Amino acid sequence: MSAAIPLSPLPLSVRSPGKVILFGEHAVVHGRPELLLTVDLYLQAGFSSAPEFELNGEPAAARKHPYLSAARSSLWSDAYGGVSIDVVSRIPRAAGLGSSAAFCTALTAGFSAVRGGVEPSLLADRSFAIERKAQGVGSPGDTSAVVAGGVVSVNGGSGTILWELSDGDQHWKVRRVSDPGWIWLVVYSGVPRQTADAVRAVGRRLAEPDGPRLLEQFESVALEGIDAVGSERREAVGPLMDRNHALLREVGVSHPRLEALLDAVRPVAEGAKLTGAGAGGSIVALIRPGHEVEATRRARRAGGVPYVVRTSSTGVGLVASGPGRVRSAPRDDADDGARG
Ligand code: PMV
Numbered sequence: 001m002s003a004a005i006p007l008s009p010l011p012l013s014v015r016s017p018g019k020v021i022l023f024g025e026h027a028v029v030h031g032r033p034e035l036l037l038t039v040d041l042y043l044q045a046g047f048s049s050a051p052e053f054e055l056n057g058e059p060a061a062a063r064k065h066p067y068l069s070a071a072r073s074s075l076w077s078d079a080y081g082g083v084s085i086d087v088v089s090r091i092p093r094a095a096g097l098g099s100s101a102a103f104c105t106a107l108t109a110g111f112s113a114v115r116g117g118v119e120p121s122l123l124a125d126r127s128f129a130i131e132r133k134a135q136g137v138g139s140p141g142d143t144s145a146v147v148a149g150g151v152v153s154v155n156g157g158s159g160t161i162l163w164e165l166s167d168g169d170q171h172w173k174v175r176r177v178s179d180p181g182w183i184w185l186v187v188y189s190g191v192p193r194q195t196a197d198a199v200r201a202v203g204r205r206l207a208e209p210d211g212p213r214l215l216e217q218f219e220s221v222a223l224e225g226i227d228a229v230g231s232e233r234r235e236a237v238g239p240l241m242d243r244n245h246a247l248l249r250e251v252g253v254s255h256p257r258l259e260a261l262l263d264a265v266r267p268v269a270e271g272a273k274l275t276g277a278g279a280g281g282s283i284v285a286l287i288r289p290g291h292e293v294e295a296t297r298r299a300r301r302a303g304g305v306p307y308v309v310r311t312s313s314t315g316v317g318l319v320a321s322g323p324g325r326v327r328s329a330p331r332d333d334a335d336d337g338a339r340g
Contacts, residue, residue, distance in 0.1 A: 005109045005117050006318065007116050008318055009114065011046065012113055012114070012318055013046045013047070014047070014109045014316060014317070015042050015043070015045075015106070015316070016044075016045075016102035016103075016106045016315070017040065017102065017316075018038070018039050018042070018090075019036050019038045019039060019101060019146055020282075022225060023035040023222040024156075024222035024244070025248070025278075026199065026218070026253065026278075027218035028154055028155065029199055030206060031170050032156075032215055033153060033154060033155045033156025034139070035154075036142070036144075036153075037179075037184070037229075038098075038145050039184070039307075039309040040310050041091045041097065042089070042090060043091055043099065043106060044087070044319065045086065045107070047084070047085055048083070048084050051081075053083055054084040055068055055087070056087060066134035066135075067100065067130065067134045071107035072111075074126070074133070075107075075115065083111075085110070089103075094193060094194070094281070095188045095189075096275050096278070096280075096281030096282045097186065097188070097276065097281075098142050098145070100195070104131045105143055105147055109318070120147055121163035124140065124162075125140075125163070135196050136196050137195075137196050139154065144163070146315055148174065148176070149312055149314040150311060150312070150314075152174055152177060153175045153226045154173070154175075155172055156219075157230060161173055161174070177226060177230045179313070181310070181311065182234070183287065183309070183310055184286060184308075185265065185296065186282055187283050187304035188281070189261055190305060191255060192281075195276070202253060218244070218247055221243050221247065225241070225244065238271025240271065241271035241273045242271045245273035253274065253278030254274055255274075255280050258280070258282075258283055261299060261303075262283055262285075264301065265298055267298070268287055268291035268298065269286060269287055272284065272285035272286070273285075
């Protein structure tokens with residue numbers, strides 16, 4: 001469980017994990033269950049006082065930096081002065097691995113720390129509001145997982161309720177799921193995409209006559225998946241991932257590059273699927289123990305960028321205050337407009 005963010009003056013530094021969605025992406029936007037696992041790829045953001053607002057050494061422009069702009073207008077007051085934010089990240093952008101959620105939660109945690117600190121449930125609520133404002137659509141699954149760390153379910157399972165969030169029409173219950181401690185292979189296809197476009201396209205697909213039937217199938221696979229992961233029934237998890245992928249393909253968010261990566265890793269995987277919004281982005285696979293190296297070779301030969309990951313046991317948190325703030329990221333990290 002993530003600790004509360006304590007009051008902290010500038011300079012301060014925040015670290016947030018990335019995430020993969022094991023079951024239920026897209027369906028969660030329509031109130032159905034989802035299972036997310038935070039991974040040990042991290043984004044770190046250093047905050048220090050400055051005359052103006054800056055991101056990675058450049059003036060922060062609202063059009064170029066929608067997440068920072070949303071966080072600033074919701075959580076900051078000019079009375080506090082300017083802030084210079086430097087971001088370094090191992091989470092590839094627009095890849096379905098939670099870089100936007102990590103960035104949103106880091107901004108929310110950093111600004112909230114200066115303003116007096118914040119409890120995890122309010123941090124999750126604020127981070128969702130900022131991601132929603134910048135992105136226009138979506139569920140609180142990604143931001144809640146990144147705040148909580150470990151493994152969490154949304155709208156399903158029987159674990160402890162961490163918090164409940166709503167946006168008026170929709171309501172989401174976020175619960176703790178116990179971490180089975182497995183190794184996962186994540187492979188980025190190199191095809192960036194916009195979460196909001198994929199979410200809108202799936203919304204149109206689910207409005208067709210067979211939409212309710214598809215949503216029922218998403219729901220049943222995700223509920224079985226939440227139970228199988230939480231009770232460490234590995235033999236059940238792989239086939240459920242395959243079934244979830246077939247549904248995602250049916251609603252139109254697979255991509256030839258994702259299918260090529262899935263074909264490449266399947267001989268050594270217990271199960272595999274696209275993860276996140278799809279239409280590009282990444283896959284996640286549960287690899288047969290001992291075959292991780294072979295799986296990464298297969299993924300690389302198929303043109304992907306592989307990451308062997310484990311669960312991050314911690315969510316967003318302050319890592320340091322005072323001297324030692326993180327160094328500036330390379331220039332191409334300075335645009336927050338197309339994360340995912
Ligand atoms: O691709 P990502 O990391 O932005 O994940 C999106 C998950 C969706 O279910 C497609 C959208 C959402 O907000 O839950």
